[in-house]
Amino acid sequence: MMRATECLDEGSSIEDKIKTARHMYDSSSEKLKREPHIHQLIEKLEGCLEKSRKAMLKLGIIETCKHCDEEEGGSCCGAGMENKFDTFLLLINLLLGVSLPKGHRRPDSCYWLSDKGCVLRVRLILCVDYLCPRILSALSQDELVRLQNISGDELLTGFKLYDALKRFMRNTAGC
Ligand code: SF4
Ligand code: SF4
Numbered sequence: 001m002m003r004a005t006e007c008l009d010e011g012s013s014i015e016d017k018i019k020t021a022r023h024m025y026d027s028s029s030e031k032l033k034r035e036p037h038i039h040q041l042i043e044k045l046e047g048c049l050e051k052s053r054k055a056m057l058k059l060g061i062i063e064t065c066k067h068c069d070e071e072e073g074g075s076c077c078g079a080g081m082e083n084k085f086d087t088f089l090l091l092i093n094l095l096l097g098v099s100l101p102k103g104h105r106r107p108d109s110c111y112w113l114s115d116k117g118c119v120l121r122v123r124l125i126l127c128v129d130y131l132c133p134r135i136l137s138a139l140s141q142d143e144l145v146r147l148q149n150i151s152g153d154e155l156l157t158g159f160k161l162y163d164a165l166k167r168f169m170r171n172t173a174g175c
Contacts, residue, residue, distance in 0.1 A: 009086045014111050018100050021090035024169065029095060035168060041161040042095060048154040049096075049121055052128075055150050059143055061135055066117065068134075075109070076132060077118065082111035084124055088166050092122045092158070095165075122158050129155075 009017060032038050056062050069075040090100060098121050104111050112120050118127070128151050131139075139147070 012087075014082045014085070017085065017087045017090055020087045021094055021100070024087065024091050025094040028169065028172070031172065032095065032165065032168060035164075038161065038164050038168060041157060041164055045092075045122070045154070045157045045161055046096065048150075048157045051150050052154045055147055059139060059147065061131075062117075064135060064138070069113075069117070075113065076130070077110040077113045077127075079107065079109055081124070081127075084126075088162055088169075089122060089124075091165060092161060093120050096121045098122075125155055 009020075012020070033042070053062075065075060093100065098119065101112070101114070101119055105115070106113050110118075112118050112123075131144075131147075136144070
């Protein structure tokens with residue numbers, strides 16, 4: 001049985017948050033996935049993430065960021081960004097099939113950055129929203145508006161799922 005204190009994040013290291021998220025996942029993932037509202041939101045978020053991925057691929061953003069990271073000395077995913085994540089956001093990633101890394105692969109960058117890009121599927125608003133000047137200048141106004149609408153759906157659905165998970169865990173596990 002999970003103790004309430006195990007859900008608290010404040011001052012925790014990223015390693016501790018990962019440990020707590022895995023614990024929550026092991027003890028509650030089946031229950032969470034069976035809950036109709038949460039199940040529906042997970043499915044919806046999967047769809048939103050796929051739409052975002054396709055849009056970023058089509059607009060060349062994935063390729064530009066890959067080139068920036070691999071050939072030009074580093075992306076904008078700075079060290080310490082991982083500390084803005086809380087346990088529930090990590091739990092959502094586990095529910096969406098992400099395998100959270102056991103160590104910091106690139107200490108000069110965000111904990112979640114691997115040689116193949118970000119390992120997470122559900123990220124911070126800042127990560128989803130941020131478009132650097134190079135990317136912005138390569139997009140037309142129409143493309144930008146379309147991308148922002150797609151990102152907005154991803155963020156809104158992720159927020160609803162986050163909220164639903166938190167309420168469910170509070171009610172059932174006292175988190
Ligand atoms: S958003 Fe811009 S700075 Fe960040 S990785 Fe992509 S190209 Fe590089
Ligand atoms: S996109 Fe991923 S690797 Fe980059 S800052 Fe956000 S969480 Fe970290």
